[in-house]
Amino acid sequence: MLVSLLLAAVLVLAGCPPRSSIAQITRDPGRYTGKEATIAGKVVDSYGALGRGMFQVNDGTGTLWVYSNGFGVPNNGLKVIVTGRVQQGFSFGGRSFATILSETQPRH
Numbered sequence: 001m002l003v004s005l006l007l008a009a010v011l012v013l014a015g016c017p018p019r020s021s022i023a024q025i026t027r028d029p030g031r032y033t034g035k036e037a038t039i040a041g042k043v044v045d046s047y048g049a050l051g052r053g054m055f056q057v058n059d060g061t062g063t064l065w066v067y068s069n070g071f072g073v074p075n076n077g078l079k080v081i082v083t084g085r086v087q088q089g090f091s092f093g094g095r096s097f098a099t100i101l102s103e104t105q106p107r108h
Contacts, residue, residue, distance in 0.1 A: 023061035025086060029099045032086040036104060039064060040081040047093070048073035054092055054100075057082060067092060067102045074107070081108040 020037045041059030048054060053073035056065050057080060066082050067090065074080055084101040091097070 019081075021061045022057070022059045022064045025064060025101075026062050026099060029086065029088055033088050035086060036083060037086055037101060038081065038083040039066075039101065041079070043074050043076050043078045043080060046073045046076055054095075054097075057101075065097050065100045067100050069103070071103050071106055083107075 018038065019040055020032070022039055022041070025032050025037060025039070039057055039059055041057040044056050044058045044063065046053065046055035048068065051072050052069050054065050054067055055073050056063050066084060067087075082101060082103055083105040084103040086099065087102050088099050089096075090100045090102075
């Protein structure tokens, strides 16, 4: 029984992607550009329509805009875990963003 529980715990933890802090990403965006990263935090601003849009996440170390194309836009105040590809020099809705996370998986 103990072995089964231990094995289940290992499988669950192995399925969780490692998280990066927003400060790590914004401090050295070139290191993360084109790579997948996972962040967790609270939505502090958002806008969008028809499943596309942008929302800003604050993890306590900084804020980062997330582009959502087909995953919807969460409400302000919601806690989220987001996985996406880091991009630089992104424009959306007439606004320019230096560094963003382009969502690649449904959020938790």
